[in-house]
Amino acid sequence: MIVELGHFALVLALVLSLVQSVLPVTGALKGDNRLMAVAPPVSVMLFLLVGLSFAALTMAYVTSDFSVVNVWENSHSTKPLIYKISGVWGNHEGSVLLWVLILVFFGALVGAFGSNIPAPLRSATLSVQAWITAGFLLFILATSNPFARIAQAPIEGNDLNPILQDIGLAIHPPLLYVGYVGFSITFSFAVAALMLGRIDAAWARWVRPWTLLAWVFLTLGISMGSYWAYYELGWGGWWFWDPVENASLMPWLAGTALLHSALVMEKREALKVWTILLAIFTFSLSLLGTFLVRSGVLTSVHAFATDPARGIFILVLLCLFIGGSLTLYAWRAPMLKQGGLFAPISREGSLVLNNLFLTAATVAVFVGTLYPLALDIVTGEKISVGAPFFNLTFGPILVPLLMAIPFGPVLAWKRGDLLAASQRLYAAFGIALAACLFCFWLWGMKMVLAPLGVGLAVWVMVGAAAEILGRIRLRDVGLARGISRLTGLPGSVWGTAIAHFGVGVTLLGIVTASAFQVEQIRTMKPQDIVSLEGFDMTFEGAVPRKGPNYTEEVAHFTVRQGGVEIARLDPSKRVYTARQMPTTEAAILTLGVSQLYLSLGESRGDGAVDVRVYYKPLITLIWIGCVIMAFGGLVSIADRRLRVGAPKPARKSKAAAPAAQPAE
Amino acid sequence: MIFWILIAALTAAAALTVLVPFARANAGRSGASLTGAAADAAVYRQQLAEVDKDLERGVIDAEAARAARAEIARRLLSAADAETAEAGSPVLANWPRKLVFVVAAMLLPAGAFGIYTAIGEPDQPDQPLIARLSAPAETQSVQMLVARVERHLADNPNDGEGWAVLAPVYLRMGNAQSAAQAYFNTIRLLGPTAKRQADYGEALTMANNGIVSADANAAFEKSVELDPKMAKARFFLALALGQEGKTDAAVAAWNALLDGADPNEPWVPAAQRQLAELKGGPVAAPGAAGGQGEALPGPSAADVTAAQSMNADDRTAMIRGMVENLAGRLADGGGTVDEWLRLIRAYVVLDDKGKAEEALASARQNLADDAGALSQINAFASEAGL
């Protein structure tokens, strides 16, 4: 009954989303308050219905209800509970349902908490969101129904792909989807604004927290996915330029550009046309990513051609939404009045530069991802575009951007003074140069790029700190006042500095982990020792072990440093019983922010085993930096000043001002 | 029924989320919520306040603040203009109330029910595995029962009784390999008896395509050791002798077996055929004992293979066989009330009313002394319409 209830809720959500698609937007265009009043409660109801549906499917997974085809295909009764739950989105049908759940979740957020947004904009936005919802609900029910049943329920399921049975999978896709799909709300805002013909600085302010929220989750989702691939695939790499990864990177790059251009639009009412276009592009890239991953076109162009129902459906949705919004854009954008003017050297100018480079980087990833597909379809020629292509294009495009990061926040709006800005960054530049020279001294001239990379990373990090220090003018005002100024800085300033600092941290991790990784591959017999960077790892032998739904061969290693035992590592080779599929479980020892990474290869007959050991200096900084970036985004969202609109917050901020007064 | 009530409630809730706010909101433009221009103006006033705050904190200097104020004031003015323009424009006619009502109260439920009845399966109940496993045994399929016992044994691998129950079922299902393993475990845990050893040997022989292997032979010998009268073990030992080409010894063994046997025993014709073959025909070469399969008391090697690719009908036949087994056992030695109930229910399920009545009669006869059991039987019989 619960399963069928979930199925019905999904159908009801489809019909209700069709109602939502029509009524509020009609109200917004015709000026009928009653129709507009429908939008917020319906958006919440849609979320409840899809949520009920999702809960029903989860329930079927948890109770191993194999009368549901989807459960039977992707679950197994012996699977640990956490993987029964994460298995819900570990397959095509369930993941699309999660996609829609997040879509309606963002709609409900705007419906429930967007009361400061003008009613017409909010209603039209929720209608546009409902168009997307209806499209994807139709897709689910027509081609990928997770509630299909089997008359004769089998006794046991087929189990989930063992690679996906990992805590990383439990967290990674939901985070990624919240990010991916979160940009839908920005898209809906943009389309609604185009329809209503009202695009001004206020619009950017309404949209900015939603964009930030999506961006924060996408940042976390991508870094989480990268870490998952790093430890689960056992290859020791953290980014593979795989099309699936690129599919999530493209919306991130475009979304980052959008964040920055929306800032210009909010503060100066400039770049309106461009910002709206970016909002459309960002979500279009999310849709494109969904298409690439979900249609099977990546596995094989020909598999796509033989079973095209799903692919064609998403492709049609893709064309409809992207084509429709761009047409609307082409029609409406020329009517927009261009707002504030600015000189090339100004905060706006630096943000334009940021957008240029980010867009160029997006294009590079786009070409690298889709060119092989296009070539295969057109000429049948098979090529692979791998890391070298991306290193050659992505790197040079991003380096000038990274160099420019510290300048942006210290430039004044409208017309800035590069010299004055540089003066504020002298110290930062000096420290970066010193770090660079120190690295040259440390490693010699063998590696030129690594010290330069370290210097760049330090420059970005110290530059972010300099921005904060510059604002409080510690030297002029003294320590006590300086600290009070520090706490009085707006959240968005802190957010910017923290996020930029995070970029530097990630960069530092990337540079050191790529340049100074050390690795050894050895065939080891019990009691053999492999030494790496001062660590001696003794192979103590391998023993079989039985997990809940797998058997494994665990190799025990003792790690010693200077003769002292510091840790034991147990990498293993698993075979998952239900699918008879082998996986490699790497063992990782985190030392500060560096890691020792141990993974197993073939085991030989005589108790010997192939072992691959890496030492990866500062590698965790890559992900720590991403978390810092996301944290910066959160701080920026928390900035009260973003939630203005209704008179209430205005009074609140006045009330807050006297509290800060005595300290000054 | 509850399902349909819940569905109706959901639909009603969805319709009400459209209708209630629609009915409660004021018609026309002027309402509680801000119009676009008014909300924009609020943003700009907020921006002005921010500029003041920034100036106070010294984030920007006086000149920059003046420029910013001027710019924001311009936006504020244009927003105010828009506000007046909107206020001045005529209020549009109300959206036809009937149309919204039709959409929310009729199209919405009709659409949802229409689509759902086309693609949903409202009659299909949930089937969580735990509930299926703990459902009353007589309502479950054989596979389900086996899965249940297997699950139990996975947790308690030292439950000998469990293995003892499972072993003959495996054999019936054609899974001789598992049957042999199950008998092995039974013997390991409960100790050897003549019957267990004979059954173990039989399973091993089945798994080996009807050829008596050395292991099987040892099991049969052990069986005969424990009970020299054990017909099944002697049968296979005789068969083994024939397969090994020891014709004389085989003939002697068959004769000895048939000598004291009740001619009604099911294996007697097969034994006689074997004997005739050994006497008349050429010596059966090892492994070439093609014809013997049909003579075996259990499913033969050929059956074993066939069972693995059974269709539904055949499987019913096999289940029928298992029911027959149960019937035989109950007829011979009697049984508990639950066993009798299971048997009667099985016949009802197999749609064999005559047999069910028959079983009911014998059950009544067998359990005549037990008033409680009788009333249980009678209650079930009336429920099943017997």
Next chain:
Amino acid sequence: MIGAAGAVLAAAVGLILYALNDQIVFFQSPTDVVEKGIGPGQRIRLGGLVEEGSVVRADDAHVTFSVTDTSNTVKVTYTGILPDLFREGQGVVTEGMVGPDGVFVADNVLAKHDENYVPKEVAEALKKQGVWKGDN
């Protein structure tokens, strides 16, 4: 402003085109390698089936095996941990260069994370040879 933007975009496009020209790796079957005579120094992806009985493991994860499309066979050497699903008779894609002795030196061996997976390039190349029996 516009000029600077144009310059950045032009540089980016130039970079992408240059990289597309230079950094793309073509997929080749063993037959391609033998017939086209792909010389040493050109980086390619070589795909096919791992020939039965050809895998020889030495110490420290040195391994040699042959990749075949049933008409032609190329010998491959590789040092490193092979993917979990690397098996004789199964599809494989290796990346690297043909050495001066005609042996393919791989620095990367790929087999996907699914036991039924045959790399799409391999499947299509095998189909061309008429030896593929899969259904897609």
